[in-house]
Amino acid sequence: MRADAVATGMLHTLSNGLRVAVAPMPGVETVSVGVWVDVGGRHERPEENGLAHMLEHMAFKGTTRRSALRIAEEIEDVGGYLNAYTSREQTAYYARVMRDDTDLAIELIADILLQSTFPEDELAREREVVRQEIAQVNDTPDDLIFDHLQAAAYPDQAVGRSILGLPERVATFARSDLQGFLGRGYGAQRMVVAAAGAVDPDAFVKAIEKLFADVGAVDTDAPEAAVWRGGSIIDPRSLEQTHLALGFDGIAIHDPDFITAQVVSNLLGGGMSSRLFQEVREKRGLAYSVFSFAGAMADGGMVGVYAASAPESVAELGPVLAEEIRRVARDANEVETARARAQMKAGLVMSLESSSARLEQIARQVLVHGQPLQTSDLLARVDEVDVDATRRVAARLFESGKPLALAAVGDTEQLATPEVFAAHFA
Amino acid sequence: MRADAVATGMLHTLSNGLRVAVAPMPGVETVSVGVWVDVGGRHERPEENGLAHMLEHMAFKGTTRRSALRIAEEIEDVGGYLNAYTSREQTAYYARVMRDDTDLAIELIADILLQSTFPEDELAREREVVRQEIAQVNDTPDDLIFDHLQAAAYPDQAVGRSILGLPERVATFARSDLQGFLGRGYGAQRMVVAAAGAVDPDAFVKAIEKLFADVGAVDTDAPEAAVWRGGSIIDPRSLEQTHLALGFDGIAIHDPDFITAQVVSNLLGGGMSSRLFQEVREKRGLAYSVFSFAGAMADGGMVGVYAASAPESVAELGPVLAEEIRRVARDANEVETARARAQMKAGLVMSLESSSARLEQIARQVLVHGQPLQTSDLLARVDEVDVDATRRVAARLFESGKPLALAAVGDTEQLATPEVFAAHFA
Numbered sequence: 001m002r003a004d005a006v007a008t009g010m011l012h013t014l015s016n017g018l019r020v021a022v023a024p025m026p027g028v029e030t031v032s033v034g035v036w037v038d039v040g041g042r043h044e045r046p047e048e049n050g051l052a053h054m055l056e057h058m059a060f061k062g063t064t065r066r067s068a069l070r071i072a073e074e075i076e077d078v079g080g081y082l083n084a085y086t087s088r089e090q091t092a093y094y095a096r097v098m099r100d101d102t103d104l105a106i107e108l109i110a111d112i113l114l115q116s117t118f119p120e121d122e123l124a125r126e127r128e129v130v131r132q133e134i135a136q137v138n139d140t141p142d143d144l145i146f147d148h149l150q151a152a153a154y155p156d157q158a159v160g161r162s163i164l165g166l167p168e169r170v171a172t173f174a175r176s177d178l179q180g181f182l183g184r185g186y187g188a189q190r191m192v193v194a195a196a197g198a199v200d201p202d203a204f205v206k207a208i209e210k211l212f213a214d215v216g217a218v219d220t221d222a223p224e225a226a227v228w229r230g231g232s233i234i235d236p237r238s239l240e241q242t243h244l245a246l247g248f249d250g251i252a253i254h255d256p257d258f259i260t261a262q263v264v265s266n267l268l269g270g271g272m273s274s275r276l277f278q279e280v281r282e283k284r285g286l287a288y289s290v291f292s293f294a295g296a297m298a299d300g301g302m303v304g305v306y307a308a309s310a311p312e313s314v315a316e317l318g319p320v321l322a323e324e325i326r327r328v329a330r331d332a333n334e335v336e337t338a339r340a341r342a343q344m345k346a347g348l349v350m351s352l353e354s355s356s357a358r359l360e361q362i363a364r365q366v367l368v369h370g371q372p373l374q375t376s377d378l379l380a381r382v383d384e385v386d387v388d389a390t391r392r393v394a395a396r397l398f399e400s401g402k403p404l405a406l407a408a409v410g411d412t413e414q415l416a417t418p419e420v421f422a423a424h425f426a
Numbered sequence: 427m428r429a430d431a432v433a434t435g436m437l438h439t440l441s442n443g444l445r446v447a448v449a450p451m452p453g454v455e456t457v458s459v460g461v462w463v464d465v466g467g468r469h470e471r472p473e474e475n476g477l478a479h480m481l482e483h484m485a486f487k488g489t490t491r492r493s494a495l496r497i498a499e500e501i502e503d504v505g506g507y508l509n510a511y512t513s514r515e516q517t518a519y520y521a522r523v524m525r526d527d528t529d530l531a532i533e534l535i536a537d538i539l540l541q542s543t544f545p546e547d548e549l550a551r552e553r554e555v556v557r558q559e560i561a562q563v564n565d566t567p568d569d570l571i572f573d574h575l576q577a578a579a580y581p582d583q584a585v586g587r588s589i590l591g592l593p594e595r596v597a598t599f600a601r602s603d604l605q606g607f608l609g610r611g612y613g614a615q616r617m618v619v620a621a622a623g624a625v626d627p628d629a630f631v632k633a634i635e636k637l638f639a640d641v642g643a644v645d646t647d648a649p650e651a652a653v654w655r656g657g658s659i660i661d662p663r664s665l666e667q668t669h670l671a672l673g674f675d676g677i678a679i680h681d682p683d684f685i686t687a688q689v690v691s692n693l694l695g696g697g698m699s700s701r702l703f704q705e706v707r708e709k710r711g712l713a714y715s716v717f718s719f720a721g722a723m724a725d726g727g728m729v730g731v732y733a734a735s736a737p738e739s740v741a742e743l744g745p746v747l748a749e750e751i752r753r754v755a756r757d758a759n760e761v762e763t764a765r766a767r768a769q770m771k772a773g774l775v776m777s778l779e780s781s782s783a784r785l786e787q788i789a790r791q792v793l794v795h796g797q798p799l800q801t802s803d804l805l806a807r808v809d810e811v812d813v814d815a816t817r818r819v820a821a822r823l824f825e826s827g828k829p830l831a832l833a834a835v836g837d838t839e840q841l842a843t844p845e846v847f848a849a850h851f852a
Contacts, residue, residue, distance in 0.1 A: 027453030028779050030772070060698075068708060072698035077765050079772025081697065098772055128711030135666035136714055136734060141565055240561035271507065272486075272498035282494060285554030288562055308562060339503050346456070346505025346524055353454050354780055 009196075009362040009372030012205045016215055017189035020208045021362045021372055023196040025355055031102050031197035032355040033204075034094025035113055036363035039185035041088045042158040042223045042297075049158075050165015051181050053086040054130060054173050059093065060084070061122035063115040068122060075108055082108060086163050089297055090367060096356055099198040103207060106195075110211040113186070118175045127171055134164045141243045141409040142289070142308065148233040148407035149245045153302060159226040187218025194363035197355030226300040230403025232418040235410075241308040242410035246321060246421065249402045250294060250301025251393070253368055258296050259344075260393040261303055263385045265294035266340035268328055269305055273339065275324050276305060284320065286313050298368075302405070303397050311411035318416050322424035329394035337387045344382050348375065398425060435622075435788040435798030438631045442641055443615030446634045447788045447798055449622040451781055457528050457623035458781040459630075460520025461539055462789035465611035467514045468584040468649045468723075475584075476591015477607050479512040480556060480599050485519065486510070487548035489541040494548060501534055508534060512589050515723055516793060522782055525624040529633060532621075536637035539612070544601045553597055560590045567669045567835040568715070568734065574659040574833035575671045579728060585652040613644025620789040623781030652726040656829025658844040661836075667734040668836035672747060672847065675828045676720060676727025677819070679794055684722050685770075686819040687729055689811045691720035692766035694754055695731055699765065701750050702731060710746065712739050724794075728831070729823050737837035744842050748850035755820035763813045770808050774801070824851060 009023040041052050060082075061068045075082040080097035082105075093113060095105040137143045147162045154160030164170075193208045228249040251261040269276035269292030280290045290307040305325060309317045351357040352375065365373050404425060406418050435449040467478050486508075487494045501508040506523035508531075519539060521531040563569045573588045580586030590596075619634045654675040677687040695702035695718030706716045716733040731751060735743045777783040778801065791799050830851060832844050 025453070027451070030776050030779060069699065069704065072703075073765070076697045076699045076769055079768035079770075096776060098775065125708070125711035129707055129714050132667065132712075132714040132735060135736065136568075139567055139665045139667055142562075239565045241558065241565055271502045273495065273502045277498075278495065281555055282551070285551035286558075288555050288558035309558060310561065339499070342505035343502055344505075349524065350456050350522060353456060 010201050011366060011371050014188070014209060014213060016213065017217060018212050018215055019192045019366050020205050021192055021194040021366045022199060022201040022204050023358050023362045023372070024199055024201060025197050025358065028197050028355060029099055030096055030355060031099055031105070031195055031199045032094060032096045032359040033102065033105050033109065033195040034092055034359055034363060035109055036192045036194065036367050037091045037186055038089070038190040038367050040086055040090050041161060041163045042226070043185055043220070044158055047169070048177065048181065049161045050130070050170045051173060051177055052091055053163050053165065054126070054170060055178050055181055056084045056086045056091050056093070057126050057130060058118050058123060058178055059112040059116050061126060062117050062119050063111045064117060065115065066111060071108065071112060074104065078104060080105060088159055088163065090364070092360070092363070094356070094359060102195070102199060102204070106207050106211065114215065118178050120175060123173070123175060127173065130164065130170050131167045134167050134170070137164060141237070141239060141241070144235070145243045145245050145306065145407050145409045148235060148409065149247050149304065149405050152231045152233045152407055153228060153247050153405035154226060155229055155231055157226060158224055159297065184218065185220055187220060188212070188215040189217055190220060191215065192363045192366045194359055194366070196358035196362060226297060228300060228402060230405050232406035234408050234412050234415070236412050237410055239410040242311045242314045242412060242415070243306070243308045243408060244314065244317060244321070244415070245304060245306045245407045246325070247302045247304035247405035248397050249400055250296060250303045250397065252299050252301055253296035254298070257393050257396065258301070259381050260385045260389045261294045261301070261397065262344060263337060263340045263390055264328060264394045264397060265292045265303055266343055267332060267336045267390070268292045268325065270340065271343060275328070276307070276321070279324055280307055280317065280320060284316070286317050286320070304405070311414060314412070315414040315416070318421065319424070322421060325398055326424055329391050329398055332387055332390045332394060334387045337385065337390045341382050341385060345379050348378060436627050437792060437797050440614070440635060440639060442639065443643060444638050444641055445618045445792050446631050447618055447620040447792045448625060448627040448630050449784050449788045449798070450625055450627060451623050451784065454623050454781060455525055456522055456781060457525055457531070457621055457625045458520060458522045458785040459528065459531050459535065459621040460518055460785055460789060461535055462618045462620065462793050463517045463612055464515070464616035464793050466512055466516050467587060467589045468652070469611055469646070470584055473595065474603065474607065475587045476556070476596045477599060477603055478517060479589050479591065480552070480596060481604050481607055482510045482512045482517050482519070483552050483556060484544050484549060484604055485538045485542050487552060488543050488545050489537045490543060491541065492537060497534065497538060500530065504530060506531060514585055514589065516790070518786070518789070520782070520785060528621070528625060528630070532633050532637065540641065544604050546601055549599070549601060553599065556590065556596050557593045560593050560596070563590060567663070567665060567667070570661070571669045571671050571732065571833050571835045574661060574835065575673050575730065575831050578657045578659045578833055579654060579673050579831035580652060581655055581657055583652060584650055585723065610644065611646055613646060614638070614641040615643055616646060617641065618789045618792045620785055620792070622784035622788060652723060654726060654828060656831050658832035660834045660838050660841070662838050663836055665836040668737045668740045668838060668841070669732070669734045669834060670740065670743060670747070670841070671730060671732045671833045672751070673728045673730035673831035674823050675826055676722060676729045676823065678725050678727055679722035680724070683819050683822065684727070685807050686811045686815045687720045687727070687823065688770060689763060689766045689816055690754060690820045690823065691718045691729055692769055693758060693762045693816070694718045694751065696766065697769060701754070702733070702747070705746055705750055706733055706743065710742070712743050712746070730831070737840060740838070741840040741842070744847065745850070748847060751824055752850055755817050755824055758813055758816045758820060760813045763811065763816045767808050767811060771805050774804060
């Protein structure tokens with residue numbers, strides 16, 4: 001353990017390979033604890049699409065020693081909360097409680113993760129709940145468009161499918177499917193148990209040792225590699241706004257250029273002073289929501305932009321988005337690069353002041369990088385991104401010659417064809 | 427100033443009546459600062475609907491010394507952010523920055539609040555931006571339904587109108603409208619300037635004194651009293667889910683029963699163990715989203731529930747919601763009341779660990795109660811709510827004999843009539 005580990009987070013590995021990370025925070029009264037598992041939607045076989053997420057839901061539906069109701073009551077009796085989410089590469093289960101209730105929170109999370117029984121009657125009802133969750137996304141255009149964009153970028157691949165899955169498949173999931181997926185993926189070496197906030201590291205490691213020492217190793221198949229294809233999904237609907245998203249083959253999380261890709265995204269559409277906000281909203285009044293994003297996986301990523309405008313403005317919006325994206329490689333300047341660096345650094349420091357954000361950060365760092373990262377190292381890496389790097393990575397992203405991904409939801413009559421969008425980047 | 431004021435927040439009043447509140451937080455590196463103004467949508471005349479919100483937008487569009495672009499650049503150059511919101515009773519402008527940039531953040535907020543010029547060309551574009559913001563809400567059923575519910579509860583009243591206004595009215599707002607509304611409402615005695623986080627109270631008060639000493643007093647007319655009417659707004663649409671909300675005449679913010687109303691809402695639909703979550707989602711699988719809420723204004727409030735289900739389930743959902751609401755007055759028990767208390771208390775402590783939440787809390791406490799509240803006093807007030815109080819206030823809310831408010835968005839063919847809903851509470 002490094003001497004400055006206290007400030008950054010400590011890492012301890014159990015004999016079964018499960019890692020425990022702790023980030024004590026002085027001056028707080030609450031603690032966030034959770035388990036991050038290196039398993040998500042992309043680890044599903046095609047016929048399993050939605051299963052990782054269903055498993056996450058079903059973890060709350062009863063264990064060998066607690067009913068679903070008891071799980072909810074025990075955490076809420078002490079004023080805490082327990083939640084979970086599923087992403088394409090990870091599944092997380094976490095809680096936040098007052099300091100004195102840390103042991104309860106840890107024990108509850110261990111119980112739902114390691115002792116769930118997946119009762120048939122609970123599964124039958126939960127399929128209906130997830131059906132409603134899917135319907136909610138389908139009725140929310142600014143959620144749905146990102147599923148469309150991902151599917152356009154990675155057609156017929158696990159990373160291109162929605163996390164929630166399709167209702168007709170979800171309706172078929174059986175208890176044995178859940179148990180099979182759990183047994184295949186939830187091995188000790190793929191789990192990080194972490195805590196942030198008012199937590200004593202030694203006591204936490206001891207508690208985790210006791211609860212998780214028996215978790216076995218699992219030989220998990222590596223997921224199918226993500227292969228960027230690009231393409232378009234146009235979803236015409238009668239809406240007041242037309243939603244438009246463009247995506248470009250991005251940069252994988254271990255690639256040295258990933259932080260620079262975040263700088264590119266930040267200056268393109270990260271804040272009020274960004275190019276997109278200024279051009280699309282401030283100069284032209286075309287949109288209320290306009291932003292960019294840079295996401296990364298183990299073996300790929302996506303950098304993209306989103307905006308929603310009046311249907312009659314889409315003919316103007318499309319070329320403006322494309323040209324603003326294209327220009328970055330040519331004329332990104334020092335001032336906006338410095339501003340993007342400042343925003344990323346301050347954002348990092350701000351997030352470290354929340355125990356729930358700190359928990360997620362440290363757990364994901366251990367899953368992705370094998371150890372907690374020093375905040376000072378992260379800040380220094382951001383500081384290294386200069387205007388030359390910004391332009392170079394913008395060119396890598398937007399002048400790659402690879403097909404872009406395009407998604408639209410709404411009245412798309414005025415929307416240019418995918419070929420016209422592609423021509424901006426030819 | 428009380429001896430324990432440091433832990434709770436300090437209050438200082440300038441000679442013009444403007445109040446300054448500070449909540450230093452040990453162990454943090456960032457600071458949140460902002461101005462809360464005792465002016466919101468309900469202070470608009472009927473023809474002004476949407477003007478408070480437009481004024482909030484236009485505060486970012488240029489001052490006597492800064493263009494809109496400079497405002498955005500100056501805060502983002504140091505990695506900070508600047509934002510604002512408008513509610514029915516209040517308007518807030520706030521920023522979060524690193525400790526060393528506190529003076530910049532304060533000066534920027536003072537500038538946009540006190541020296542805005544509202545350029546005509548900026549206003550013309552911002553009308554279009556707000557038109558898109560309105561369109562976004564109209565396309566988002568689980569936002570829109572709460573505007574409908576408010577309008578159903580308070581028809582033809584300022585508190586019943588949407589904050590954003592109607593596009594046809596927003597399109598007519600002129601610079602003189604903004605100046606008139608600002609001059610009428612933004613008086614020193616209606617403003618609280620506050621900071622939370624890594625802030626030195628004495629330096630902060632001095633900085634505010636310098637920047638805000640010249641703000642004048644304003645004789646603001648009291649807004650029209652809110653009069654609960656009840657009624658229904660049904661918005662049939664072709665959607666995968668039908669959204670349903672019920673509202674009941676609530677309890678004003680200074681009423682001693684308000685905290686108990688929050689306990690009632692919490693045990694009814696606040697968490698996973700709540701009655702609604704258990705009955706609607708866990709036992710019946712009818713919904714993914716189901717929750718309750720308790721909101722309060724100076725002279726009224728609303729307690730209500732929301733759920734979204736498949737259209738074919740609405741006939742089952744409606745009576746289940748109504749019966750769960752009705753039952754609380756009859757059979758709320760000690761265990762769930764204690765759990766609701768624990769959730770409210772832990773939620774309060776958790777929120778105090780975020781400088782942005784702490785800022786909002788202290789500023790609103792001063793606007794509403796005239797001073798920062800002691801956390802220990804707030805916790806003690808929650809602890810006083812016993813099962814008898816819970817049942818009594820549930821009866822006050824749900825057996826008042828007053829008409830309820832009902833809103834629905836989606837396929838409402840299976841939805842019972844408002845009269846059928848009303849009959850549950852007769």
